[in-house]
Amino acid sequence: MSYLEAKVPPIRELRRPETALAHGEFRCGGGPKKAVCAIMAQADRDFTQGSICPLLPALGIMTSLPQTVVLLHGAVGCGSCAVGNNVNVRAGNAARGRADLDALWLSTALNEDNVIFGGGEKLASALIEADAIYQPKVILAVSGCLPGVIGDDIDNVAAETQPKVKAKILPIHCEGFKSRFMATAYDVIYHALGRNLLPLESGPKDKNAINVMNVGSMGLADEKELARLLGELGLKANFFPVFASPDSFALATRARASISVCPTHDDYFLSHLWEKYGVPAIIRHMPIGIKNTSLWLTHLGEELNMAAQAQDLADKEEAKLNAALAPYKEFFAGKTAFVSAGEYRSLATGLLLRELGFKLLGIRSFHFDGFAEVELAKLDQGEEFIFNVANVQPFEEANLLARLRPDIFLGHWHGNSTAARLGIPAQVIYNSGYAYIGYQGAFDLARRLKRRLTNPAFYKRVGRFAKLPYRAEWYAADPFSHIRAQEAESPLTAQTQKANFAEARP
Numbered sequence: 065m066s067y068l069e070a071k072v073p074p075i076r077e078l079r080r081p082e083t084a085l086a087h088g089e090f091r092c093g094g095g096p097k098k099a100v101c102a103i104m105a106q107a108d109r110d111f112t113q114g115s116i117c118p119l120l121p122a123l124g125i126m127t128s129l130p131q132t133v134v135l136l137h138g139a140v141g142c143g144s145c146a147v148g149n150n151v152n153v154r155a156g157n158a159a160r161g162r163a164d165l166d167a168l169w170l171s172t173a174l175n176e177d178n179v180i181f182g183g184g185e186k187l188a189s190a191l192i193e194a195d196a197i198y199q200p201k202v203i204l205a206v207s208g209c210l211p212g213v214i215g216d217d218i219d220n221v222a223a224e225t226q227p228k229v230k231a232k233i234l235p236i237h238c239e240g241f242k243s244r245f246m247a248t249a250y251d252v253i254y255h256a257l258g259r260n261l262l263p264l265e266s267g268p269k270d271k272n273a274i275n276v277m278n279v280g281s282m283g284l285a286d287e288k289e290l291a292r293l294l295g296e297l298g299l300k301a302n303f304f305p306v307f308a309s310p311d312s313f314a315l316a317t318r319a320r321a322s323i324s325v326c327p328t329h330d331d332y333f334l335s336h337l338w339e340k341y342g343v344p345a346i347i348r349h350m351p352i353g354i355k356n357t358s359l360w361l362t363h364l365g366e367e368l369n370m371a372a373q374a375q376d377l378a379d380k381e382e383a384k385l386n387a388a389l390a391p392y393k394e395f396f397a398g399k400t401a402f403v404s405a406g407e408y409r410s411l412a413t414g415l416l417l418r419e420l421g422f423k424l425l426g427i428r429s430f431h432f433d434g435f436a437e438v439e440l441a442k443l444d445q446g447e448e449f450i451f452n453v454a455n456v457q458p459f460e461e462a463n464l465l466a467r468l469r470p471d472i473f474l475g476h477w478h479g480n481s482t483a484a485r486l487g488i489p490a491q492v493i494y495n496s497g498y499a500y501i502g503y504q505g506a507f508d509l510a511r512r513l514k515r516r517l518t519n520p521a522f523y524k525r526v527g528r529f530a531k532l533p534y535r536a537e538w539y540a541a542d543p544f545s546h547i548r549a550q551e552a553e554s555p556l557t558a559q560t561q562k563a564n565f566a567e568a569r570p
């Protein structure tokens with residue numbers, strides 16, 4: 065049975081049971097205990113601090129959808145990160161020349177009375193009001209923790225209210241307490257979109273169209289780069305879902321193939337397109353860095369019987385880029401780096417940093433699943449680095465950074481602020497206004513890193529005057545001393561083949 069036949073998708077812990085929550089110091093590279101064998105499945109911490117609720121990445125995707133109202137059914141503070149995320153929505157819409165810049169994010173703001181008597185009526189009247197005021201094409205009725213705890217049936221409310229509104233109502237189950245893996249957010253969104261926005265039957269195939277799922281952390285510059293590369297092969301990219309209109313989902317069912325940009329983000333939806341509509345999917349590489357972008361292209365070429373053209377294109381792009389990067393590599397040689405981000409982006413960035421000449425000291429990944437084993441193996445080049453799976457946990461990050469003191473830290477805003485307060489120069493890893501993906505992205509990142517390292521004065525000054533809240537005893541302690549795990553044989557090896565759907569699926 066397809067997952068999409070169920071009302072609610074399974075959480076990542078159940079769908080990908082090899083997913084690792086945390087593990088201790090794991091030195092990758094240079095020995096038999098490399099890569100998968102040191103993973104402790106389902107490890108946990110006896111102290112946690114500041115982790116990510118799946119609503120955060122979910123809202124990043126949902127609020128980018130045009131003509132869509134996101135109606136959060138929960139307490140008023142639930143998902144309030146959407147307010148800050150509106151910067152990205154405005155920038156993304158402006159870059160695409162759209163008149164409606166802002167995200168439409170509303171909340172039912174459940175209170176104590178609703179907790180006791182139920183919030184269904186409030187949700188129904190909010191749906192009707194949102195439809196009348198904003199006249200959207202779609203309303204996403206998103207359940208946070210509270211309705212999940214008190215038992216509000218958002219599917220039933222949506223079904224009963226649907227005849228009274230013009231917009232299509234999509235119930236989305238994103239109760240934060242159900243999963244500790246932010247990647248659950250992707251499945252939750254694509255479950256709702258797949259159940260409601262795809263046609264019953266696919267139309268005639270478009271032989272040039274290639275589905276490319278864009279992730280929330282990609283900008284328009286990244287889409288242009290991938291469209292450019294596909295265009296060189298005579299192919300046309302169909303980008304969705306971020307900033308894509310609901311109609312692009314119908315086109316996705318008629319494409320010649322799908323290629324993933326981030327396997328852990330894309331597999332749920334692309335697998336469904338394959339199983340139901342016969343659109344083959346390549347789910348393996350993230351086109352960040354030189355080697356990875358070439359692998360991304362050549363795997364697509366092989367799938368489409370265009371292997372020679374794709375290889376030729378990759379060779380030419382690599383030669384051009386390597387010539388342009390030569391002075392940068394000289395500058396970066398021997399400098400040290402530390403990366404903290406989502407699973408695939410962090411690992412692919414680690415490889416890119418090595419390609420640029422950096423010595424990689426460590427990677428922190430928000431989660432780890434079987435897909436990323438492929439990416440981790442690419443980093444097994446004999447040079448050790450620390451690989452720490454952590455759903456944020458800033459105290460661990462502070463301890464690690466204070467010990468390792470890399471020349472540059474690449475991370476999200478929270479990690480960057482930790483690094484800065486230790487006086488370590490930081491480069492934002494996620495800014496959808498910058499290019500990051502493809503050959504162009506590799507060059508742009510090199511330029512930004514050189515600028516950051518040439519003048520680190522701001523970070524040195526922040527480090528002098530702004531301090532982190534941890535005591536000296538914590539910096540002296542083992543950074544992984546709060547991790548409690550049973551050492552277990554990793555089940556990842558069995559999952560390796562599944563990571564490549566091109567091989568494992570029909």
Ligand code: SF4
Pocket residue numbers: 117118119138139141142143144207208209210238239240241
């Ligand atoms: S879904 Fe739950 S954990 Fe997430 S923001 Fe809302 S209340 Fe917090």
